[in-house]
Amino acid sequence: MPMSLDAVRARFEADNASLLPRVQAFLADILRTPASHARFMNELSLMEHMGSHKIMATQHGAGMDQPTLKHLAEEARHAFFFKRHAEGVARRPMDYVQADLLSPAAGRLYFQKLDIALEQALVGEPPRSKVLYLHMSLIIEFRAVWFYNHYDAALRQAGSKISLKSLLAEEQGHLADMADRLAALNAWDPDRLLAMCRTETDLFGTLLGRLERAIAPPAPLAA
Ligand SMILES: [Fe+2]
Numbered sequence: 001m002p003m004s005l006d007a008v009r010a011r012f013e014a015d016n017a018s019l020l021p022r023v024q025a026f027l028a029d030i031l032r033t034p035a036s037h038a039r040f041m042n043e044l045s046l047m048e049h050m051g052s053h054k055i056m057a058t059q060h061g062a063g064m065d066q067p068t069l070k071h072l073a074e075e076a077r078h079a080f081f082f083k084r085h086a087e088g089v090a091r092r093p094m095d096y097v098q099a100d101l102l103s104p105a106a107g108r109l110y111f112q113k114l115d116i117a118l119e120q121a122l123v124g125e126p127p128r129s130k131v132l133y134l135h136m137s138l139i140i141e142f143r144a145v146w147f148y149n150h151y152d153a154a155l156r157q158a159g160s161k162i163s164l165k166s167l168l169a170e171e172q173g174h175l176a177d178m179a180d181r182l183a184a185l186n187a188w189d190p191d192r193l194l195a196m197c198r199t200e201t202d203l204f205g206t207l208l209g210r211l212e213r214a215i216a217p218p219a220p221l222a223a
């Protein structure tokens with residue numbers, strides 16, 4: 001019997017255990033400084049927006065089905081959710097520009113490199129194919145569910161009124177949905193997925209490093 005979604009998720013958790021203290025420290029830091037927290041949420045908004053834009057750009061056309069439209073609508077709403085909260089915390093409008101973000105280049109690089117890695121792992125799949133879209137989405141949903149769970153816990157701990165509960169429920173729904181749709185296309189391959197998740201975890205580690213540096217206080221000038 002092939003490995004289930006829960007089993008793949010448990011491996012993902014285990015492979016990410018060493019990153020957890022860094023993520024928790026980063027989240028605690030960011031929540032202490034409203035200006036940084038606003039920029040971070042604006043960056044999450046940008047990443048959700050890039051995700052929804054990618055679905056629109058690759059899946060539009062005759063084969064656009066109901067689950068894909070639902071996914072697109074929900075990712076677009078997540079971009080709105082984070083933009084609204086970012087501007088609420090900053091008390092001003094924020095653009096997707098360097099001054100209003102933490103490290104936009106790092107987020108863009110993360111998506112681009114993941115895209116290339118998955119295209120290479122699924123050699124022969126056309127760039128706009130459903131199988132490629134479902135893999136890319138599934139791998140990102142593992143990260144989204146993992147990260148937003150820890151982010152929500154950090155928000156609770158900081159006494160924030162912002163809750164990720166409904167957003168998390170949607171991301172969890174996407175995770176299960178992508179797995180079902182891959183299975184329906186006979187494309188559920190847990191070993192291949194685990195290898196993709198490990199690539200993603202490396203890329204996330206790099207992204208985290210850039211975000212950590214973006215909020216680090218400037219080094220004191222040498223005397
Ligand atoms: Fe999302």
Ligand SMILES: [Fe+2]
Pocket residue numbers: 075141144170171174
């Ligand atoms: Fe999602």
